[in-house]
Amino acid sequence: MATTEQDYYELLGVSRGASHAEIKRAFRRLARELHPDVSDDPDAGPRFRAVAEAYEVLADPERRRLYDRFGHAGVRSGGFAPMTDFGSLSDVFAAFFGETLFGTAGQATRGPARGPDLVAQVEIDLGDVITGTTLDVRVPAARTCEPCGGTGAAPGTSPVTCSACAGVGRVQQVSRTILGQMVRSGTCPRCDGAGTIVETPCERCGGDGRTIEDVPLELEVPAGIHDGQRIRVRGAGHAGVLGGPPGDVYVTVRVRPLEGVERDGDDLVVRTSVTITGAALGTTVAVPTPEGPVEVELAPGTQPGSVHTVKGRGLPSLETGRRGDLHVAVGVRVPTNLTGEQRAELLRLEKGLGESAYRGADDGFIGKLKSAFR
Numbered sequence: 001m002a003t004t005e006q007d008y009y010e011l012l013g014v015s016r017g018a019s020h021a022e023i024k025r026a027f028r029r030l031a032r033e034l035h036p037d038v039s040d041d042p043d044a045g046p047r048f049r050a051v052a053e054a055y056e057v058l059a060d061p062e063r064r065r066l067y068d069r070f071g072h073a074g075v076r077s078g079g080f081a082p083m084t085d086f087g088s089l090s091d092v093f094a095a096f097f098g099e100t101l102f103g104t105a106g107q108a109t110r111g112p113a114r115g116p117d118l119v120a121q122v123e124i125d126l127g128d129v130i131t132g133t134t135l136d137v138r139v140p141a142a143r144t145c146e147p148c149g150g151t152g153a154a155p156g157t158s159p160v161t162c163s164a165c166a167g168v169g170r171v172q173q174v175s176r177t178i179l180g181q182m183v184r185s186g187t188c189p190r191c192d193g194a195g196t197i198v199e200t201p202c203e204r205c206g207g208d209g210r211t212i213e214d215v216p217l218e219l220e221v222p223a224g225i226h227d228g229q230r231i232r233v234r235g236a237g238h239a240g241v242l243g244g245p246p247g248d249v250y251v252t253v254r255v256r257p258l259e260g261v262e263r264d265g266d267d268l269v270v271r272t273s274v275t276i277t278g279a280a281l282g283t284t285v286a287v288p289t290p291e292g293p294v295e296v297e298l299a300p301g302t303q304p305g306s307v308h309t310v311k312g313r314g315l316p317s318l319e320t321g322r323r324g325d326l327h328v329a330v331g332v333r334v335p336t337n338l339t340g341e342q343r344a345e346l347l348r349l350e351k352g353l354g355e356s357a358y359r360g361a362d363d364g365f366i367g368k369l370k371s372a373f374r
Contacts, residue, residue, distance in 0.1 A: 006050065115241070120252070130290055139236070143213045219251055298330065
């Protein structure tokens, strides 16, 4: 866990000679990562306060000079007291940079804000990857409260202007320190930056202006999708604040594996085995695929480890729709428990075959070796 006594430059991840712009960029990045509004890490709060304190010191030329010369003791003796309550992430950006997360901040009250995004997960079969599919998904999402229209006030009433900030949504505090007069601006604690107060809250939403509902979502899963890819459904997330646009839903698609079938990009790989006589004489094998068993003809003289390709029986490309291939890797089963008569038969057969019967038997391996080197 970060502490306030840790070196300020290390906290921000910058060098001691970093420019003001580099220090500002470092803090912006860490603020977005560590603020409790966006991080579930239990240590995020203390770490955020530490990097905020570091930025307050290093962004001020006089405080930075004192810190560089005397360390933490120099800033403390200069009357510096770090801010500890930053409100929302937007408030942090307004307080430090004079801007919101998305641009310059004015002096008006908090306006409409985009609703947060949602995440969900679905599972499909490998066969669904070939055709694509449509799924019915339900996600718990905030929706604008119908009785109050999102104002949070009970029907027939309206929010009133906050007396603490006169409807501005922000308050300022002026303090004198050894370094001079300091003006700090922050979110109004009474109205939480809204500029208005709901005196009679809506019974249904309790004054929030939104309610949580189980929202149905029709998800179009395209053919060719890969395991772990996400689909973005625009406008299906949480409702915005004060009439702002809704967020999005990001759905992670998990593809259930099919026993005996491996996926390699848009190709499929299966393994099968035949007897030594089947390999020598040729045979037909049935291999599993997402569309059901497929029969594959093996030519006489099939070698162990050879791979037979069936064009166009793989998965479709997500970009082009063109299907990959099905690759069948062949193993050969050699008998291990022979009777004396069977051994004698094999020996007689071996003597009668001669070297000519094995001509080309190693071509497959040599060909693969050459291809690997190429």
